Amino acid sequence: MKTKLFLGLALIALVFLLGCAQEQKPAQNTQGNNNLAPEQWQDSEQGQDIAPPQLPETGAGDAGNPPAAGPETRGTNGTGTANGRGGELTQGQPVPGSNAPDTIVAKEYTVEITDTGYSPQKVTVKQGDTVKWVNNSSSENWPASAKHPTHEVYPGSSITKCGTAEESNIFDACRGLKAGESYSFTFNEKGMWAYHEHIAVKMFGQVVVE
Numbered sequence: 001m002k003t004k005l006f007l008g009l010a011l012i013a014l015v016f017l018l019g020c021a022q023e024q025k026p027a028q029n030t031q032g033n034n035n036l037a038p039e040q041w042q043d044s045e046q047g048q049d050i051a052p053p054q055l056p057e058t059g060a061g062d063a064g065n066p067p068a069a070g071p072e073t074r075g076t077n078g079t080g081t082a083n084g085r086g087g088e089l090t091q092g093q094p095v096p097g098s099n100a101p102d103t104i105v106a107k108e109y110t111v112e113i114t115d116t117g118y119s120p121q122k123v124t125v126k127q128g129d130t131v132k133w134v135n136n137s138s139s140e141n142w143p144a145s146a147k148h149p150t151h152e153v154y155p156g157s158s159i160t161k162c163g164t165a166e167e168s169n170i171f172d173a174c175r176g177l178k179a180g181e182s183y184s185f186t187f188n189e190k191g192m193w194a195y196h197e198h199i200a201v202k203m204f205g206q207v208v209v210e
């Protein structure tokens with residue numbers, strides 16, 4: 001009994017020693033140790049397996065995502081922008097289109113600037129219509145609301161607004177039109193609006209807005 005017990009203890013001690021030896025050398029204990037070695041081996045293997053795949057996956061993911069995100073983002077933005085623009089254009093186009101058959105159609109009248117004066121000298125338009133001055137003369141021409149030199153007869157107009165953000169809202173070309181150039185203004189105020197050529201102040205015309 002004592003011998004068997006001793007042998008048993010010796011076996012246990014041997015196993016324990018082997019286990020200690022395997023713990024100190026995990027790499028070499030993969031075959032000898034049934035408990036620690038596999039776990040360590042699996043851990044290290046998993047670590048190695050996981051780490052490399054993560055790097056490639058992450059790299060591929062990062063590399064893949066940005067391009068994927070890029071096109072998607074661009075596509076989204078592009079679509080959004082395109083839709084936005086399309087919407088604006090669509091909104092802009094239908095409005096005149098829908099207005100055309102229903103009610104009012106804004107018209108554009110042309111006044112020719114000649115060497116002898118404005119032609120026609122008097123033009124009658126509807127509220128909201130646009131008058132376009134085209135310089136077909138041999139000199140610069142600066143159409144502007146009466147009265148020289150302040151140009152303040154047409155509501156809201158003033159030569160002092162030339163060069164400001166309000167320039168497009170006043171009845172004043174704010175510059176001499178060269179041959180071939182034109183200036184357009186939309187009349188939203190009813191009345192009889194006299195204007196003149198500001199540079200030489202020798203041409204006069206009138207726009208009647210009904």
Ligand SMILES: [Cu+2]
Nearest residue numbers: 144148149198
């Ligand atoms: Cu003037």
